[in-house]
Amino acid sequence: MDASIALVAIGPFGAAALAPLVHRIARPFSGWVLALVPTAIFLFLWTLIEPVARAGAVRGVIGWVPSYNLNLSFFVDGLSLTFALTITGIGTLVVLYAGAYLKGHPHLGRFMVFLLAFMGSMLGLVLADNMLALFMFWELTAVTSFLLIGFDHERQAARRGAIQALVVTNIGGMALLVGVILLQQATGLWDLSELQGEAVRGHGLYGVILGCFLIAAFTKSAQFPFHFWLPNAMEAPTPVSAFLHSATMVQAGVYLLARLSPSLGGTEAWTVILVCFGGLTLLWGALGAIRQTDLKQVLAQTTIASLGLLVLLIGLGTPTAIAAMVLYFVAHALYKAALFMAVGAIDHEAGSRDITALSGLADRMPLTFIATAIASAAMIGLPPTLGFFAKEEMYLDLLGSQWSQLVVLVVLVAGNAVLAGVAALVVIKPFLGAPMPTPKTGHEAPIAMLAGPLVLGGVGIVAALLTDWFGHSVLVPAGTAILGNPIESHLTWAINFASPVLWLSAATWALGLVVYRQASAVRTLLRRFEVALGWTADTVFDALMFGLIRFAGVVTRLLHHGRLEMYLVTVFAMLAVAVSVPLFVMGGITPLLPTADLGLWSVKLDWPDLLPYEWGVIVLALVGLGAILTASSRLVAILALGIQGTAVALIFLLFGAPDLAFTQFMVEILSVVILALVMTRLNLDERDRRPFEDLARDGTLALVCGAGVSLLLMVVLSGPFDPRLSEFFTATSVPIAHGANIVNVILVDYRGFDTLGEISVVMAAGIAIMVLLRRRGTASLPPAASQQPKVMP
Amino acid sequence: MNTVIFRTVAPFIVAIMLVFSVYICLRGHNEPGGGFIGGLIAASAIAVLGMSMGAAEARRALRLDPLSFAGLGVLIAALSGLLSIFNGNPFMTSIWLYLNLGETEVPLSTPMIFDIGVYLVVFGTIASVALALEGDDGEAP
Numbered sequence: 001m002d003a004s005i006a007l008v009a010i011g012p013f014g015a016a017a018l019a020p021l022v023h024r025i026a027r028p029f030s031g032w033v034l035a036l037v038p039t040a041i042f043l044f045l046w047t048l049i050e051p052v053a054r055a056g057a058v059r060g061v062i063g064w065v066p067s068y069n070l071n072l073s074f075f076v077d078g079l080s081l082t083f084a085l086t087i088t089g090i091g092t093l094v095v096l097y098a099g100a101y102l103k104g105h106p107h108l109g110r111f112m113v114f115l116l117a118f119m120g121s122m123l124g125l126v127l128a129d130n131m132l133a134l135f136m137f138w139e140l141t142a143v144t145s146f147l148l149i150g151f152d153h154e155r156q157a158a159r160r161g162a163i164q165a166l167v168v169t170n171i172g173g174m175a176l177l178v179g180v181i182l183l184q185q186a187t188g189l190w191d192l193s194e195l196q197g198e199a200v201r202g203h204g205l206y207g208v209i210l211g212c213f214l215i216a217a218f219t220k221s222a223q224f225p226f227h228f229w230l231p232n233a234m235e236a237p238t239p240v241s242a243f244l245h246s247a248t249m250v251q252a253g254v255y256l257l258a259r260l261s262p263s264l265g266g267t268e269a270w271t272v273i274l275v276c277f278g279g280l281t282l283l284w285g286a287l288g289a290i291r292q293t294d295l296k297q298v299l300a301q302t303t304i305a306s307l308g309l310l311v312l313l314i315g316l317g318t319p320t321a322i323a324a325m326v327l328y329f330v331a332h333a334l335y336k337a338a339l340f341m342a343v344g345a346i347d348h349e350a351g352s353r354d355i356t357a358l359s360g361l362a363d364r365m366p367l368t369f370i371a372t373a374i375a376s377a378a379m380i381g382l383p384p385t386l387g388f389f390a391k392e393e394m395y396l397d398l399l400g401s402q403w404s405q406l407v408v409l410v411v412l413v414a415g416n417a418v419l420a421g422v423a424a425l426v427v428i429k430p431f432l433g434a435p436m437p438t439p440k441t442g443h444e445a446p447i448a449m450l451a452g453p454l455v456l457g458g459v460g461i462v463a464a465l466l467t468d469w470f471g472h473s474v475l476v477p478a479g480t481a482i483l484g485n486p487i488e489s490h491l492t493w494a495i496n497f498a499s500p501v502l503w504l505s506a507a508t509w510a511l512g513l514v515v516y517r518q519a520s521a522v523r524t525l526l527r528r529f530e531v532a533l534g535w536t537a538d539t540v541f542d543a544l545m546f547g548l549i550r551f552a553g554v555v556t557r558l559l560h561h562g563r564l565e566m567y568l569v570t571v572f573a574m575l576a577v578a579v580s581v582p583l584f585v586m587g588g589i590t591p592l593l594p595t596a597d598l599g600l601w602s603v604k605l606d607w608p609d610l611l612p613y614e615w616g617v618i619v620l621a622l623v624g625l626g627a628i629l630t631a632s633s634r635l636v637a638i639l640a641l642g643i644q645g646t647a648v649a650l651i652f653l654l655f656g657a658p659d660l661a662f663t664q665f666m667v668e669i670l671s672v673v674i675l676a677l678v679m680t681r682l683n684l685d686e687r688d689r690r691p692f693e694d695l696a697r698d699g700t701l702a703l704v705c706g707a708g709v710s711l712l713l714m715v716v717l718s719g720p721f722d723p724r725l726s727e728f729f730t731a732t733s734v735p736i737a738h739g740a741n742i743v744n745v746i747l748v749d750y751r752g753f754d755t756l757g758e759i760s761v762v763m764a765a766g767i768a769i770m771v772l773l774r775r776r777g778t779a780s781l782p783p784a785a786s787q788q789p790k791v792m793p
Numbered sequence: 794m795n796t797v798i799f800r801t802v803a804p805f806i807v808a809i810m811l812v813f814s815v816y817i818c819l820r821g822h823n824e825p826g827g828g829f830i831g832g833l834i835a836a837s838a839i840a841v842l843g844m845s846m847g848a849a850e851a852r853r854a855l856r857l858d859p860l861s862f863a864g865l866g867v868l869i870a871a872l873s874g875l876l877s878i879f880n881g882n883p884f885m886t887s888i889w890l891y892l893n894l895g896e897t898e899v900p901l902s903t904p905m906i907f908d909i910g911v912y913l914v915v916f917g918t919i920a921s922v923a924l925a926l927e928g929d930d931g932e933a934p
Binding site: 425658659662663666667669670674677737738739740741743744745747748749750753755756758759762763765766767769770773774 | 795822839844863866867870885907911915918923925926927
């Protein structure tokens with residue numbers, strides 16, 4: 001049991017890796033073959049329903065970084081099982097559907113890779129117990145959805161939609177990481193299943209943690225004001241939309257909120273924020289849905305509304321509200337996937353998705369029509385569908401006398417009514433009425449594309465009819481997991497006409513009918529309002545992104561101006577500041593200053609007690625310096641630099657650092673050789689002519705840097721020497737590392753890992769230099785010459 | 794610089810420098826030297842060779858692209874650290890092996906292999922830059 005759950009979470013990635021191969025072998029049937037993987041996972045998860053309903057949770061752990069007590073742990077409780085079943089169940093149908101929808105597409109194999117990896121990320125996300133694993137899968141869903149949304153990457157709109165989704169959801173991803181780390185710091189736990197609600201809510205960091213998780217959930221689940229990326233994600237091929245909107249990524253935020261409900265929820269901040277933003281999102285999305293005429297866009301907007309509704313219900317947090325949330329989640333996943341697939345079928349067979357350009361398709365696509373009708377019934381909340389129960393349950397929760405409950409109730413009824421009207425639009429406009437000419441002559445879609453909508457619609461009804469089983473196996477375990485306390489199922493078909501809930505439902509339907517009749521008038525009004533407003537969240541996002549690019553441009557032009565001389569000036573000016581400020585401003589120089597009496601100066605100024613050849617070396621260095629300053633040509637200056645460097649090497653040699661001296665010698669020789677070689681391409685014979693301002697600037701910098709570094713070294717030497725490290729190395733070099741040359745022992749043994757990094761940098765620098773040299777070689781050619789085809793002799 | 798004397802003497806200088814560089818590299822663990830200095834000396838040798846015979850000729854003498862020496866070096870250095878993992882020790886724990894050849898004992902160790910990697914990296918990088926600056930731009934002729 002242990003490892004099999006982890007295997008389930010990782011399984012789709014394996015299938016993704018094999019997808020191109022499967023596609024190559026089983027070309028027309030690759031959808032059927034690949035669908036076997038999610039089917040198998042679905043069936044495995046199905047066997048867990050009973051154990052989970054009985055025992056609560058099933059766990060699986062793989063050691064991850066054992067030395068940090070970090071495990072890749074997974075667990076299945078009612079909540080994750082509900083999500084995992086929808087993901088794999090709908091995933092199976094989506095894979096099947098995609099195989100038919102993109103039949104003959106040259107990149108179908110690649111698409112399947114993305115789709116299966118997406119499924120795996122989402123599955124891992126809902127099964128993960130470890131919060132870091134959760135974060136990892138969370139980010140994986142962002143990356144894979146980026147690939148899916150931008151699948152049609154030659155279209156600009158698809159690229160934009162993909163980038164927008166990535167940017168917005170990644171802001172949330174970063175917030176999630178911060179939240180996870182803070183939560184771990186606060187509780188000392190990595191595992192979600194072990195979090196204790198009181199410990200988290202009572203902690204001083206609760207507000208920050210809550211904020212981080214809310215940002216994560218709101219960006220992912222497209223809550224207001226982050227809702228705008230979701231409609232643009234419609235640029236993805238339809239199978240992706242069906243998956244994205246029903247079971248996967250956008251639900252991740254809802255899942256996160258539900259999962260954290262027992263530990264973070266229940267406070268006033270939680271309730272108020274979730275209910276307010278959820279309600280706002282519900283209304284916003286519902287109105288947005290009427291505004292659109294593209295069927296996919298209409299459905300995308302209703303998803304926003306539904307997500308708002310789910311968040312609102314989680315915010316309310318009572319047992320009835322949570323029951324309503326679970327019911328609504330399942331009902332929504334089923335009908336939304338079915339509707340997207342049906343719309344894809346319409347688009348595929350009739351060639352258009354515009355609600356105003358379609359009519360009377362029912363004759364030509366009867367099965368699609370039936371599927372759409374069932375799904376829409378669930379969306380409207382008509383019996384006998386799960387949608388009906390979901391609506392009843394949420395109204396039931398809000399029957400009370402408090403004014404806040406009434407407000408929320410009104411919001412819910414209004415939102416549901418608009419959604420019902422939209423659902424009616426989706427099923428009636430394209431299918432009923434007089435047939436209209438369409439770009440393609442519509443006929444029924446292939447069975448692989450019809451299976452999804454029909455099965456999902458059917459499941460919505462069957463689940464609603466099996467009230468006892470559904471309540472016992474899905475609703476109660478999931479609700480218990482969300483709430484942290486056992487809840488009771490009271491699903492029943494015994495309809496009580498005296499109940500106000502039923503009358504509220506009836507009112508919703510009636511209002512929905514009004515919305516349906518007035519849809520085009522409302523649409524005109526909304527569009528006029530939008531034009532009057534002039535900007536939307538979408539345009540604000542664009543403005544921000546372009547502002548960022550412009551800002552990056554300005555910064556780049558400022559810092560990366562391409563003048564080597566100025567780079568050096570910047571570097572040395574910074575060095576001067578870095579050395580001088582601590583020395584002179586922060587009192588670093590005091591050890592060198594005579595504090596007691598001026599008499600000390602004579603000691604400091606005493607000629608050092610040097611041997612004659614030591615004086616010789618110093619004179620050599622000074623001669624080298626003088627030669628550089630007065631050199632008559634560049635070649636002489638380079639050679640004089642070599643003299644000066646050699647003198648430094650001699651000093652090293654005299655004072656017991658032969659390794660350093662050796663290296664210094666070699667570096668001096670090589671640098672003179674290389675500099676001279678570089679200069680052979682330039683004019684070596686003359687001296688640099690530069691204006692006085694440049695001389696003054698460079699001279700000042702050189703003096704300040706030189707003086708600063710010298711003083712710094714003197715200060716360092718005047719302090720007490722801490723011999724611990726050198727004593728350690730001297731004492732252990734031979735016994736531990738078997739080497740008498742301490743420098744080398746440190747380099748290759750004690751700090752071998754550092755050296756490995758350094759030589760990698762050396763190699764990378766070498767590659768970079770070669771790239772620059774080669775670029776220079778091609779760039780110096782006239783453009784015409786480089787474009788000519790090369791003729792081999 | 795391209796005199797007859799230089800061209801005649803250069804191969805001998807280069808050969809001596811290369812042998813010396815290997816000697817410096819290998820003795821580094823106990824006496825001044827090591828992979829870094831050895832690599833610099835070897836790179837100087839190649840620079841001398843390039844000056845006397847032309848960069849293309851020097852490149853031909855190397856047989857491989859100088860940068861691939863650098864890549865090989867990083868690989869060797871990293872692999873020398875990985876050896877200890879099979880021993881059950883953390884990455885880069887040194888392993889020593891004393892070969893008894895009758896007269897003398899030759900110590901072999903992973904730090905030595907690591908140092909050879911350093912040697913190759915320094916040699917490859919500097920040599921490729923020097924050769925590229927001397928003549929061609931590193932493109933295969």
